[in-house]
Amino acid sequence: MKDLKYFLACLLPLSAMLALAWQGAWSWATVVLAFFILPVAELFFPVSTANVPPELEDSRSKNRLFDWLLYLNAPLLFGSVGWYLHIVSTQTLDTIELVGLTLSTGIIVGANGINVAHELGHRSTRGEQFLSKIMLLPALYQHFFIEHNRGHHKNVATDKDPASARLGENVYAFWLRSVTGSWLSAWAIESERLKKEGKTEWNWANEMLRFCVYQMLWLVGIFAVFGGRGLTGAVGVAVVGFLLLETINYIEHYGLRRHLLPSGRPEPVSPAHSWNSDHELGRIFLYELTRHSDHHYKATRKYQILRHTDESPQLPFGYPASMLLAIVPPIWFEVMNPRLPKASKAILRKS
Secondary structure (H helix, E strand, O other): OHHHHHHHHHHHHHHHHHHHHHOHHHHHHHHHHHHHHHHHHHOOOOEOOOOOOHHHHHHHHHOHHHHHHHHOHHHHHHHHHHHHHHHHHHOOOOHHHHHHHHHHHHHHHHHHHHHHHHHHHOOOOHHHHHHHHHHOHHHOOOHHHHHHHHHHHHHOOOOOOOOOOOOOOOHHHHHHHHHHHHHHHHHHHHHHHHHHOOOOOOOOOOHHHHHHHHHHHHHHHHHHHHHHHHHHHHHHHHHHHHHHHHHHHHHHHOOOOOOEOOOOOEOOOOHHHOOEOOEHHHHHHOOOOOOHHHHHHOOOOOHHHOOOOOOOOEOOOOHHHHHHHHOOHHHHHHHHHHHOOHHHHHHHHHO
16 A cells, blocks of 8 residues: 555645646646745645565566556646646736746656656666656757766766756756756767767758657648647646756755766766655655665666665755755755765865
8 A cells, every 4th residue: 555655646736636627726736735835835735755565676676556657647747738728728827827828838848757757767678768758858859868878877976967066056057067068968879879879960860850850840731730828838737847857956966976986987876976865755656766875886777666865965855845956056065065085085186
C-alpha cells in the first residue's frame, strides 16, 4: 500500500483541471497547491532518510506499477494542455484568470511533462525514450533529451555545464545562461556525433534538426486549430514549464564544483555534487527527483529505489520552498552560501 503514495502526484494535474473547469479564483489552484500548500505542509511532515533495503531493490525496480504511474502522466499532460488551449481560444477571460490558468497549466508542463520525461529519458527501451521526447513537446524543450543525458550528466558541477549554477549567480541570470547554453550544447553534441559518422549537421539524422521541425509543426498545428490566442497560450505554458525546470536545475547544483585532477579532467561525479532533499511530499510529487544526488551517481537507477546518502549536501527545505527562495536572490544567497560544502568553496576560491 505504501507504493500507492505516488498517486498523490496526480493531485497536480487534477488541480489544473479544477482550475480549467471552475476558473475564477480557482484559476490559481495549481499555483497555490505547488507553492503554498506543499511548502507549508513540508514544514510539518517528516524528513525521511530511509532507503529501500538492497535485497529488495531488484524486485522493486522491476515492479511495473511504478512505470505505469509515469505513463499515466502523458494523457494528463496533453489533456490539460488541450483543454487550456480550447479555453483561451474560445472564451474571454479576465487578465487574472488568464495568468492563473497559464501558470497552472505551465506547472503541469514542467512537473508532469519535463520531469516525467526526464525519468523516462534515462530508460533503455525505445518506447520509453520515445514517450520522453513526446512529453517534452509542449514545453518546446526536446533538446533537453540530448543535452541532459549526454551533456549535463557528463559535465555536471563544472563550468562547462550550462545547467550547473555558479556561486553568487542569481536565478534570473542563470535562466538566460542555461536556456541558451543548453540549446547550443545539444546542437554541438549532435553535430559532433554526426561529424564522427562522416555526416553534415544539416542532415535529417541530426536529432536536433528533427526536434526543431517537430516543435515548429506543433505550433503550426496549434495555430491552425486554436488561432493566434491559442498559439500565444501554447508559448506561454511552454515558457512557464521550462523556467520551472531551469529553477529546479538552479537549486540542484548551486555552487557545487568538481575538483580538477592533475590530468585536467574533473573528478568522477559523486553524491557530493548535487543538493539533495529528503522532504517526503516533494519526493512524492516529483517522483523522487529531490533525491538528485543518487540520480547523478547512478543515472539508470529508477526513481522508486533512489537512495539517501550522507555524503550529499542537504537543502534546508524541500524543492517547492527552495524554488520560492531562489526567486528572491538576496534571501537565497543568505540561506545557501553558508551551507556550501568546504570542498566546493576551496575549488571556487582557486578558480
